Amino acid sequence: MIYLDNAATTIKKPDAVYDAVLDAMKHCGNSGRGASDASLDASRKIYEARMCLAEFFGGDDAARLVFTANATEALNIAIHGLFEPGEHVITTQLEHNSVLRPLYMQRERGVGVDIVPCSDAGIKRGIISPSDIEALIRPDTKAIVCTHASNLTGNVVDIKSIGQIARKYNLLFIVDASQTAGVLPINIREMNIDVLCFTGHKGLMGPQGTGGLYVGERADIKPFKSGGTGVLSFLENQPMELPTRLEAGTLNGPGIAGLLTGVMELEKIGLDNIYAKEHELMQAFMGKIKTIPGIRIYGDFDVLSDNGLHCAIVSVNIADMDSAEVSDILMNEYGIATRSGIHCAPLMHKFFGTQKQGMVRFSFSYYNTVDEINEAAEALMQIAALR
Amino acid sequence: MIYLDNAATTIKKPDAVYDAVLDAMKHCGNSGRGASDASLDASRKIYEARMCLAEFFGGDDAARLVFTANATEALNIAIHGLFEPGEHVITTQLEHNSVLRPLYMQRERGVGVDIVPCSDAGIKRGIISPSDIEALIRPDTKAIVCTHASNLTGNVVDIKSIGQIARKYNLLFIVDASQTAGVLPINIREMNIDVLCFTGHKGLMGPQGTGGLYVGERADIKPFKSGGTGVLSFLENQPMELPTRLEAGTLNGPGIAGLLTGVMELEKIGLDNIYAKEHELMQAFMGKIKTIPGIRIYGDFDVLSDNGLHCAIVSVNIADMDSAEVSDILMNEYGIATRSGIHCAPLMHKFFGTQKQGMVRFSFSYYNTVDEINEAAEALMQIAALR
Missing domain, CATH: 3.40.640.10 (Type I PLP-dependent aspartate aminotransferase-like (Major domain))
Incomplete structure (x- = not known):
C-alpha cells in the first residue's frame, strides 16, 4: 500500500x-x-x-x-x-x-x-x-x-x-x-x-x-x-x-x-529538512497532475512561487466524478490510500461548492518517496483517461 | 522489582x-x-x-x-x-x-x-x-x-x-x-x-x-x-x-x-481462574501479615469465610508509621512497589481516620507469584520489627 x-x-x-x-x-x-x-x-x-x-x-x-x-x-x-x-x-x-x-x-x-x-x-x-x-x-x-x-x-x-x-x-x-x-x-x-x-x-x-x-x-x-x-x-x-x-x-x-x-x-532530522522533503514530494506531484484533463486542484499554490508556506496536501477532483469513487479506484486498483469526502471541514466544501462531490485528498509525509508520488500521479492520470 | x-x-x-x-x-x-x-x-x-x-x-x-x-x-x-x-x-x-x-x-x-x-x-x-x-x-x-x-x-x-x-x-x-x-x-x-x-x-x-x-x-x-x-x-x-x-x-x-x-x-484464561489466583495470593498475604505486631488491616475480610467476594487489595498501616515512609522503605530496601497516601479516595480515609497517615496499599494481579507475596509479607514483618 x-x-x-x-x-x-x-x-x-x-x-x-x-x-x-x-x-x-x-x-x-x-x-x-x-x-x-x-x-x-x-x-x-x-x-x-x-x-x-x-x-x-x-x-x-x-x-x-x-x-x-x-x-x-x-x-x-x-x-x-x-x-x-x-x-x-x-x-x-x-x-x-x-x-x-x-x-x-x-x-x-x-x-x-x-x-x-x-x-x-x-x-x-x-x-x-x-x-x-x-x-x-x-x-x-x-x-x-x-x-x-x-x-x-x-x-x-x-x-x-x-x-x-x-x-x-x-x-x-x-x-x-x-x-x-x-x-x-x-x-x-x-x-x-x-x-x-x-x-x-x-x-x-x-x-x-x-x-x-x-x-x-x-x-x-x-x-x-x-x-x-x-x-x-x-x-x-x-x-x-x-x-x-x-x-x-x-x-x-x-x-x-x-x-x-x-x-x-x-x-x-530538523523541521527544515522535513518541510523541504514534503515540499519536494508535493511539488513533484503537482508538476505531474496539473495537466490531467478535467482535473481541478483546490487551494492556493501560487504562494509557492513567492516561497510561501504550504502544507503537503493536494486535494483534487476529476471533472464531476464522485470523490469516493476516485478514492476507491485508487485503493482497489492501485493500492493507494487517500481520503475522499468532506474531511470534517464542512464550511470549506461549501466555499468550493463540493458538498456533494467531496474531494480526493492526497497528503504526504517525510517518509513517502518520489516513486510513490509518481505512481499516485500516474494512477490519477489513468483514472482521468477512463472517464 | x-x-x-x-x-x-x-x-x-x-x-x-x-x-x-x-x-x-x-x-x-x-x-x-x-x-x-x-x-x-x-x-x-x-x-x-x-x-x-x-x-x-x-x-x-x-x-x-x-x-x-x-x-x-x-x-x-x-x-x-x-x-x-x-x-x-x-x-x-x-x-x-x-x-x-x-x-x-x-x-x-x-x-x-x-x-x-x-x-x-x-x-x-x-x-x-x-x-x-x-x-x-x-x-x-x-x-x-x-x-x-x-x-x-x-x-x-x-x-x-x-x-x-x-x-x-x-x-x-x-x-x-x-x-x-x-x-x-x-x-x-x-x-x-x-x-x-x-x-x-x-x-x-x-x-x-x-x-x-x-x-x-x-x-x-x-x-x-x-x-x-x-x-x-x-x-x-x-x-x-x-x-x-x-x-x-x-x-x-x-x-x-x-x-x-x-x-x-x-x-x-477465564475470569474464574483469574479471581481464584488473585484470591490465593491475597489469602497467602493475609495469612502471613495478620499477626505482625502493630499492624492494622483495613476493609472487610470476614466476607471471605462466607465465600463472599473481595478484590485482591490489602491496605494496611504499621502502628502510627507514616504510610509514605513504609512504602518508601518497601521500595528502596526491598524493591517492592506499593501505593501509599490517599489513593484518590478522600471520604474513605476520613471514615477510617487515616487522612494524615494514609495507608499502604498492596494490590495483586494474576501475574504475581506466591514467592513475591511471601517476600512482601516478610518485608512488612521486618519493617514492623524495626520500629
Whole structure:
C-alpha cells in the first residue's frame, strides 16, 4: 500500500517511537500515583515529554503543557473553558469540526460566534485575510480561534499577523496546529499564541491517543473533566495548578513516551529538512497532475512561487466524478490510500461548492518517496483517461 | 522489582497485548476516516473491540460501547451528560475522586447529591448497605452512582441488589467498574446497570490511554466533547448516534487493539481462574501479615469465610508509621512497589481516620507469584520489627 493520507494520521513513524511505546508499556507504572520506581519512571517520562514539547513550541513552563487524548479534546478544553455567555469569538471558514462544533455549542450558551469567510470569493483558493478578522473585532470580543493550516487545501494561515492583531486588541489567541505541528515552526511567544492545541499522531510522529495544549499565562481555562489527580485528594474541586487542573485520570503513559520520542527524532532530522522533503514530494506531484484533463486542484499554490508556506496536501477532483469513487479506484486498483469526502471541514466544501462531490485528498509525509508520488500521479492520470 | 500496585495499573500484560499495540501502530490508519485499507483496518479492529467488550459486559449492541481515554473520562461523560439542576443523585462514601469531583461540580449547578456513609461505623470495615441507599431515594432522585469495589479496601459492593433497587424506583444506575472489570463477572442486564464505566489498563490488561462506557438503552447521555466524527460532517451538532455521539476526535487505535487482545486473553484464561489466583495470593498475604505486631488491616475480610467476594487489595498501616515512609522503605530496601497516601479516595480515609497517615496499599494481579507475596509479607514483618 502507498499511504497518502498523512493528514489523517501518519502510519510510518520513526522506529524509535515503536520501541519507546513498548518499553513504557513493559516498565512504567501510573504516573503521579505513588512513589514506587514504576510510578516514578512513568512520572519522569511524562515530565520529560512536557519539557520537550513546551520547548518545542517556544514555551518556558513545562507545567503549562497539558496532555489530552487528541487535538479535539484539547480544543474542547480551550473552547469550553474560556468563554462566558455574552462574550464574542471570531473564527474562520477554514476550521475543522473540532473547532466549529465546540463553538456552535458555546453559541447555544449565548457566546457570539463570527466566522470569517475566505477572502477570495472570485478565484476561490480558500485564503483567510488577517484584516478580515480584524474588521470583525468588537468591544465584547474575547478571542480568535484559528487553524494554522487548512486540513483540506493545505493553505497555511498567517498566524503571526493574526497573533499581532489579537495582542493589539488584548484578545486571546487559540491556534489549532493539528496539520502543522512537526512540519512548520511554531513559537507561541513570537506568534502571540495563548493556547496552542496539537495532536500527537500526525506530524509529531507519536501514536494515536496523544495530543495536548500549551496554556499561555494569559489563558485561564476552567477544568473540563475532573477526577483523580494523585495529589491534593481532599480538595472537592479539581486542583487549580497546571497541568493537573486540566488532566484528570490516568494519562496515556506509553503514548506520551512515544510522542516524546517522535519529537526527539524530528529534532534530529530538523523541521527544515522535513518541510523541504514534503515540499519536494508535493511539488513533484503537482508538476505531474496539473495537466490531467478535467482535473481541478483546490487551494492556493501560487504562494509557492513567492516561497510561501504550504502544507503537503493536494486535494483534487476529476471533472464531476464522485470523490469516493476516485478514492476507491485508487485503493482497489492501485493500492493507494487517500481520503475522499468532506474531511470534517464542512464550511470549506461549501466555499468550493463540493458538498456533494467531496474531494480526493492526497497528503504526504517525510517518509513517502518520489516513486510513490509518481505512481499516485500516474494512477490519477489513468483514472482521468477512463472517464 | 516486585510490583504490587496493580490497582493503579497492571504493568505485566499478556505478551499478545504488546504485539497487538505494535501491529496496530504499524499498519492501522485513522478509524472512521475514509475508506482506504489502512483506515478500514483501524475501523474493523475498533468495531471488533466494541463487539468484544459489549459482549464481555453482557450488552447486545456494539454501538453502545463508547471508547474513552480512561475511566475518569467515562465517568465525566456519564455524570455531566445525564443530570439537570433540581435532580437528585445518590452516591457512596467508597467513591474515587473520579466520581466525587464530577458530582461536586454538578452540585454547584444545582444537582442534589447525597453520599451514603459506610454502615458499619462501629467496626469500621467500610461496607455500603443497599438499604441505606434505598432510604435516601426521593421523588426527584434520578440516579445512583456507585463503585463496584473500593479501590482502597477491595471491599466489593452488592451491585446486583443496588441495581434491583434502582430499577424498582426507575432510577438510572451508573457503575464504576475500575477495580473489577476483568476480575469479577459483570453483566449489565442481570445487574440492571444503565451505564457501566471501565478502565482498560487495570484488570482488562489493556494499555493506558484506554477505557470506556457501555450506555444502556435507558440512559440518554448528552455529548461531552464535540468535533470531528468522520461522518455527518455537515451537522452543526455532534451526531446523535452512538458511539459517535460520545466520541469526538481520533480514537486511540493501537491502545484499543491492545485492549481487545487483553480481553481475549482474559477470556482464554477465564475470569474464574483469574479471581481464584488473585484470591490465593491475597489469602497467602493475609495469612502471613495478620499477626505482625502493630499492624492494622483495613476493609472487610470476614466476607471471605462466607465465600463472599473481595478484590485482591490489602491496605494496611504499621502502628502510627507514616504510610509514605513504609512504602518508601518497601521500595528502596526491598524493591517492592506499593501505593501509599490517599489513593484518590478522600471520604474513605476520613471514615477510617487515616487522612494524615494514609495507608499502604498492596494490590495483586494474576501475574504475581506466591514467592513475591511471601517476600512482601516478610518485608512488612521486618519493617514492623524495626520500629
